[in-house]
Amino acid sequence: MEVVRSKEFKxxxxxxxxxxxxxxxxxTRLHWTDQPYKWHVNDGAEVFVVLDGQVEMYYRLSxxxxxxxxxxxDIFFAAIGTEHVAHPIGEARVLVVECEGSV
Structure with a gap:
């Protein structure tokens, strides 16, 4: 049993x-960031939940x-094959649910 205070995580x-x-x-991982990630495609589907702050999510369709x-x-669902990159607006805390070892 563990309680995680996401707003306190840095x-x-x-x-x-x-x-x-x-x-x-x-x-399931809690991320903290104040910098953009990199364009990527996950090995499986990904659920991306903004817990604190704002994130501009860029993605490519066709x-x-x-x-x-x-x-x-807010929740962003990236299906298999969705190329995307997250750019926080200031600091952000994000919960990511994905296949183990995914990019």
């Missing part, structure tokens, strides 16, 4: 994470780049 580097759980190869601003409480 990593030593951008996209640093605290492992919350691993359930049959699906990981070669066209689009974006959406995610606020605290």
């Amino acid at each position: 990593a030593e580097r951008a996209w640093g994470a605290k492992d919350i759980a691993n359930m049959n190869g699906i990981t 070669g066209k780049e689009e974006s959406v601003v995610l606020n605290a409480g």
Whole structure:
């Protein structure tokens, strides 16, 4: 049993994470960041939940780049093959649920 106070979490580097759980190869991790990630495609589906702050999520559909601003409480689902990159607006804390070892 563990209680995680997400608003109190701060990593030593951008996209640093605290492992919350691993359930049959699906990981749940709390990330802190103040810097963009990198364009990537996950090995499996990904659920991206903004817990604190704002994140502009860029993604490509049929070669066209689009974006959406995610606020605290918003959820972004990246299906297999969705190329995307997260750009925090200031500091952000994000819960990510994905296949173990995914990019």
